[in-house]
Amino acid sequence: MKTHYIAASLALMLGLQGCDNSSRTENHTANPATKTVSAEQSADQTYLNLVDQYFKDVTKLNPMYATFVGIDEHNDRFGNGLTEAYLKARHELNTKYLDAVKALDRDKLSDSLQLSFDMFAYDKNMALIGEKFPERFIPINQFYSPVITMIQLASGESAQPFKTVADYNNWLSRMDGFIAWLGDVKLRMNQGIESKVVLPRVLVERMIPQFKSQLVQNAEDSLFYTPIRKLPDTLSDKDKQEITLAYQTQIQSKLMPALQDFTEYLEGTYLENARGSDGWSGLPNGKAWYQHLANHHTTTKMPVDEIHQVGLVEVKRILSEMDRVREQVGFVGTLPQFFEALSSEEQYFFESKEALIQGYMEAKQRINAVLPDYFNVMPKADYVVKPVESFREKSAAGASYESPAVDGSRPGIFYINTYNLKAQPKWGVTTLSLHEAAPGHHFQIAIKQELQGVPEFQRFSGYNAFEEGWALYAEYLGIEMGLFKDPYQYFGKLSDEMLRAMRLVVDTGLHAKGWSREQAIQYMMDNSPLADSDIVAEVERYMAIPGQALSYKVGQLKILELRERAENKLGDNFDLKDFHAQLLTSGSLPMAVMEQKIDRWIAQQSKS
Known part of the structure; x- marks a missing residue:
């Protein structure tokens, strides 16, 4: 594991020492200061024991999550989050651990575990609040679905292992759970119909072809058959034959009928x-x-009204900056005409899918060359650039990131959607790479997984505002890194920032101000050079997962605010590498907890 995280590692070491030295504190001649330290160590260990048990319980309750965080003992289970038994168990789990952590004395914990305490309590409280709303009635949409997750796992290139006979049997059992889940989806969606908690019609129309594409006549043509195409040579011929027959039978007689029924x-x-x-x-x-x-x-x-107003201000600011770029490159015409040229002229696009992927590989090399100047904490894991799989490219985002395997056996994956080359302009390469890969999502998520000395839940929990805010901040950092000297690449940075600013306006517009899908699409067309297909997919994404798109800009603005605060208070003592390390070495944090950490760091630096 990484060796950068000295402070975090010490917190755990102190907790263990508190256990080991407990008998010594009974010595009446001990230094009073030693007693104080030992009390803190004991409190730390009590807290760590509590959250470690929580992590075991939550991964048992959510076996798919367990697989993704590298725990293989539940790989045979799907984990049906729609049953009454699951919902009851989840509620009891959240209630039990929130009550338990509240019973602890936070002030007795070490500084790093006070942050962890706040994060844990916040998470459980928000989960309990969320139970008040009937999310179970809308269990899938065109953007997020366990169906897509299962297909990715079946590829053999994700978290599910396919090396042994036991691995292959585990997948058969998990598939049985998935098939049962499809039936429960219908039950919950029917309850949604009765309660008038249903998806917009256009999103359902998007889902239907996704499911139809999985319907095949022969098991061998199914994406769920992919593990059989990759049977390892270490298996015997007999094992291969038995596994192949079992997969053919399950897909043909169980999976296809279930998918057909659900599609209908x-x-x-x-x-x-x-x-x-x-x-x-x-x-x-x-x-x-x-x-x-x-x-x-x-x-x-x-309040969502405040978020909407922030978005309007940001859109206006970025439009002005875009117009300055138009003037800088000598474009004769209006800003909308500049948008049109950048979105349509052949010179701004790659000629092939292969050239598109190569463009991002070259960007990786350029960015990697300057990273050491801005970071003293970097991930051990590398990342690779891959095209989005064909089965989901029509509805997938333009790019995404998948974290590396926890055990280091697989690198992170930076997915590029090559479906529509006109949606992937050359001028967007640098900023998109900064956001999704290094130093954006790849740095933040891979480093988080590699942390030592922090509770497991903290290594594998995530908050959109922190993670997406960091990734958008990484785009901003590209300016200082000298990666936007080409005005067109800088325009790409502004274009991506505009997308995040528009999201504040459009997401709140759709869900709080009565905007229609068409109104939201038109707003984005009027204020950006994004391809029409991208805009439609974006708006429909906001319709499916409300609020998620707000996290990017809100998180970035808070990080920039904290950086400015640190620079103003520390002056010449401000160290950018150290500031970045502070943000990256406690995992993903709620905004208030992150602010608390940075304020404490500023105070410590001021004394040094």
Whole structure:
């Protein structure tokens, strides 16, 4: 593991010493200061024991999550989050651990574990609040679905291992759980119909072809058959034959009928009951639900009206900066005409999918060359650049990142959507790479996984505002790193920042201000050079997962605010590398907890 995290490692070491030295504190001649330290150590260990047990319980309850964080003992289970038994167990788990952590004396913990305590308590409290809303009635959408996750796991290039007979049997069992889950999805969506908690019609129309694409006549043509195409040579011929037959039988006789049945349900029953409204405000108690989702994703208490106004201000500022770039490159025409040229002229696009991927590989090398000047903490894991798989490229985002395997056996993956070359302009390469890969998501997530001396839940928990805010901050950092000397690449940075600013306006517009899908699409077309297909996919994404898109800009603005505060207070003592290390070495934090950490660091640096 990494060796950068001395402070975090010491916290755990002190806790262990508190256990080892407990008998010595009974010595009446001991130094009073030693007694104080020992009390802190004992408190630390009590807290660590509590959250370690929580992590074991939560991974047992959520076996798919366990697989992704490198725990293989539950690889045979799917984990049906829609059953009454699961919902009851989740509630009891959150209640039990929130009560338990509240019973501890936070002030007795070491500084690093006080941050962890705050993070843990915040997480459990928000989870319990979220239970008040009927999310179970909308268990899937066109953007997020366990169906997509299962296909990615079946590829053999994700977290699910396919090396032994036991691994292959585990997947068969997990598939049985997935098939049962499909039946429960119908039950919950029917309850949603009765309660008028349903998806917008257009999103259902997007889902139907996704499911139809998985319907095949022969098992060998299914993406779920991929593990058989990659049977390892270490297996005997007999084992290979038995495994192959079992997979063929399961896919043909169980999986395909279940997928066919669910597809027919979507196309028939559910589609005709889908709603005509586009925003969450069209649902029962939708405005309160949306405010909760905004709070959840931004980890703030900002009212959605305030978020909307911040977005309007940011859009205006970025438009002005874009116009300066138009003048700098000597473009004769208006800003909308500049947008049109950048979005349509052949010179701004790659000629092939292969050239597109190569463009990002070259950007990786340019960025890697300057990273040591800005970071003294970097991930051990590398990342690779890959095209988005064909089965999901039509509805997938333009790019995404998948974390490396926890055990180091697989690098992080920077996915580029090559489906529409006109949606991937050359001028967007640098900023997108900074955001999704290094030093954006790859740095933040890989370093978090490699942390030592912090509770497991902290290594594997995530908050959108922190993670997306950091990635957007990484784009900003590209200016200082000298990566935007080409004005067109700088325009790409502004274009991506504009997307995040528009999200504040459009997401809140859709879900709190009664905007229609068409109104949201037009707003984005008027204020950016994004391809029409990208804009449609973006708006429909906001419709499906309200509030998530708010996290980027809110998080970035808070990080920039904290950096400016540190620079103003520390002056010549401000160390940018150290500031970045402070942000990266405690995992993903709620905004208030992150601010608390940086303020404490500023105070410590001021004394040195």
